[in-house]
Amino acid sequence: MKWSELKVHTTNEAIEPISNILHESGASGVVIEDPQDLHKLDDVTLFGTIYELDPSDYPDEGVYVKAYLPVNSFLGETVDEIKQAISNLDKYDIDIGKNNVTISEVNEEEWATAWKKYYKPVKISEKITIIPTWEEYTPVSSDEIIIELDPGMAFGTGTHPTTVLSIQALEQYVKEGDVIYDVGSGSGVLSIAAALLGAKRIKAFDLDEIAVKSTTINVKLNRVQDQVEAQHNNLLENVELGADLIVSNILAEIIVQFVDEAYEKVNAGGYFITSGIIQGKKDLVKEKLTQAGFKILEVNQMEDWISIVAQKPE
Structure with a gap:
């Protein structure tokens, strides 16, 4: 062909x-x-x-x-x-x-x-290394977490700055037993990372059926299918309350559309990690988060991209 x-x-x-x-x-x-x-x-x-x-x-x-x-x-x-x-x-x-x-x-x-x-092995945080399925790789430390991805599923290698920022934030804030919502899951790499970091249950939402399929395949590849459930869904519509952490790596223009819903769905003391934000849209997202009631904990930058970690007060 x-x-x-x-x-x-x-x-x-x-x-x-x-x-x-x-x-x-x-x-x-x-x-x-x-x-x-x-x-x-x-x-x-x-x-x-x-x-x-x-x-x-x-x-x-x-x-x-x-x-x-x-x-x-x-x-x-x-x-x-x-x-x-x-x-x-x-x-x-x-x-x-x-x-x-x-x-x-x-x-x-x-x-x-x-x-x-x-596409080669990439160490993107203190613990996490992403490798393609065809590469042989030997962990360099006993606590290194390996995520295998098949980029043939068309959602990238997991090494874009927005993804790296998201995973670095997950590594810092995910706790054992957490319930997590991944909004706009794409390849499922953030859901997989959360599962391997100890989260108990992750719901991966995406409006694109191909993304849902991609997440499902990569979740099985990393043997975390008992923790991660991929669902076809528009943002947080009709999603139950009770997430300990919500993560979303999508465009700023989309993030601001569901900040109020995220505040409603996340538990008191829980976190909202947003990424995919260009420098020029940082203040827009920060303002919307603050208006909804979130407290801004961190604003991180890699190249021209921003991630924000916010918390719902206890």
Whole structure:
């Protein structure tokens, strides 16, 4: 089978919504080429990634979001719909940058193997390392927690700054026996992390059926299916009260839509961890959290992304 590689030259802010558009259009895999990744090996930090990257693959500014679509009679129509959907993001005050879309053809063998170079074991917090299913990896410490992911499920590698910030917050605030709601679960990586950190019961909600399937597969892969239940659901609609912690790694514009519901659903003394927030939307989310009654405990930043940890007073 022949595949078409669709490349969008855009901004960091637009990565998540554009990726979602591509997934919904039938993309069988997404690759993010961010020039900031080229400098991560130069940073001396506590956590590290094994990269095999070619600088010539990366733009001088902005990012490339690449998707792979089967070459068929509907390809032209699909590409036109993708272009229109991306252009419509302007209506939501999302900076889409140059929004230059190009198409090239690749054969299946090249696509099936070449993208794996972007995905290696990554230590993203004090305890947690994420590895792809095909990689051999030996833990370096006795308390290291390993999460296996299959990025072929099209929801990323779990190493985007918004995900890293979320997992680092979970590592700090999850307690043994907690009940947790993961709103916008995607690959399920946050739910899996919470389970491996000791949470008793996690409900993973996503409006996208593909995400629910992806979460279910990755949950089984990590043997935490007794703790994590993936459900098709719109945010926290019709969800019962009683979460000890709610975590949500989605766009700021979506987070502010259900802050009041999160305050209602979480137990007194419980936490609301939000991520996926660009720098320019930080104050909007903080203000909404405070208005709902939450106390802001932490505001953390990685690259251009923000996460906020809030608590409902006792």
